[in-house]
Amino acid sequence: MAEQRIVHCVKLDQDLPGLDKPPIGGELGQKIYDNISKQAFKMFADHFKMIVNEYRLDLTSPATDKVFEEQMQEFFFGGGIKLPDEYVPPAEGK
Secondary structure (H helix, E strand, O other), X not given: OOOOOEEEEOOOOEEEEEOOOOOOOHHHHHHHHHHOEHHHXXXXXXXXXXXXXXXXXXXXXXXXXXXXXXXXXXXXXXXXXXXXXXXXXXXXXX
């Protein structure tokens, strides 16, 4: 079994298992691979799923790819997540 790659996750400020490969090509993908844990990336995936649903984004559109990259940059290396103005969190216990 391959040894687990550990990174110092800048999002969670902990040493945790890293991603198996860069999530996207290019400089941002490499930066995420080098600095973000699997746990933090799952948090982002859940966040982006909400963004896709809230804005009804077309996952086949190049414009959505741009939103995905912008959201990753902001989530991991920017000021954190910004929920859509129209977002209403689900009620507790439902």
